[in-house]
Amino acid sequence: MPAHDQSTRRTEQRRAILAALGSADRAFSAQELHERLRATEHGVGLATVYRNLGRMAEEGAIDAILRPSGETAYRACGHGHHHHLICRECGRVVELHDCGLSDWSRRIAAEHGFSEVEHQAELTGLCADCGAAA
Amino acid sequence: MPAHDQSTRRTEQRRAILAALGSADRAFSAQELHERLRATEHGVGLATVYRNLGRMAEEGAIDAILRPSGETAYRACGHGHHHHLICRECGRVVELHDCGLSDWSRRIAAEHGFSEVEHQAELTGLCADCGAAA
């Protein structure tokens, strides 16, 4: 009488992580999220934060953003192909569902005999608020 | 009578590092470069490899490429603004001095009230050789 089921379980920790990401408009690293979760509620173990972020990312539920420092940050984004416009001061993230690279990418790939080409792009700058700090 | 000079010294190690980078068409991480240098010649200390790559990168002498894993790889590139087309199989790097993002970047920035916007983009795929491995 084996309980045969390998589906994903709805744990309290995962709910907390998703909730934290969902309410923010910026991306958080595992460390940052762990810290933030420690305060509120009952906290979530660091390993659990890493595990869930990693899983959710490969399931496509959230987006992984690689910071210039090399750390990975995560954000609950809308679906479909898009890029990010990130404020390098406050971290605010704007989703860009209007991708202007497809044509360029395709053309370059052909010119150099490359196949199965993927592209990755990101814009960084100062958002309206942070840019006001003249 | 102090020897007042803070210029960059021409050390044997730096020459070796530059030579190794210059002969390759792919990017190397500090670890990889250290390993490669260990075989040939008299080898260079790991810390020295890190120091010099870091320095050369911020001096603009070489390019730093952030891999998806988070490690930083370096390559001796041509000057001026450009992007990279990288084979995800063999690591070959093609410099793209034809940047097709300026317009898109500018427009997006204006639309969202961002200023001082920089863009970063990279194409990955299979080069002609690696794509032949049907």
Place this chain on the structure above:
DNA sequence: GTGTTAATGAGAATCATTATCGATTGTAGT
């Protein structure tokens, strides 16, 4: 409820990168 087993969490282990600091060495000056 009970059983099965995915999920958790405290802490050890990895791995890349950085910091130490005494030993070298490039160089301007003589």
Place this chain on the structure above:
DNA sequence: ACTACAATCGATAATGATTCTCATTAACAC
């Protein structure tokens, strides 16, 4: 060529992020 000295090197310790271990907990199908 000889000196003086700061820049550089290199062996190694330290850091920091991420992953692994494994005993304990808790979803959830029956």
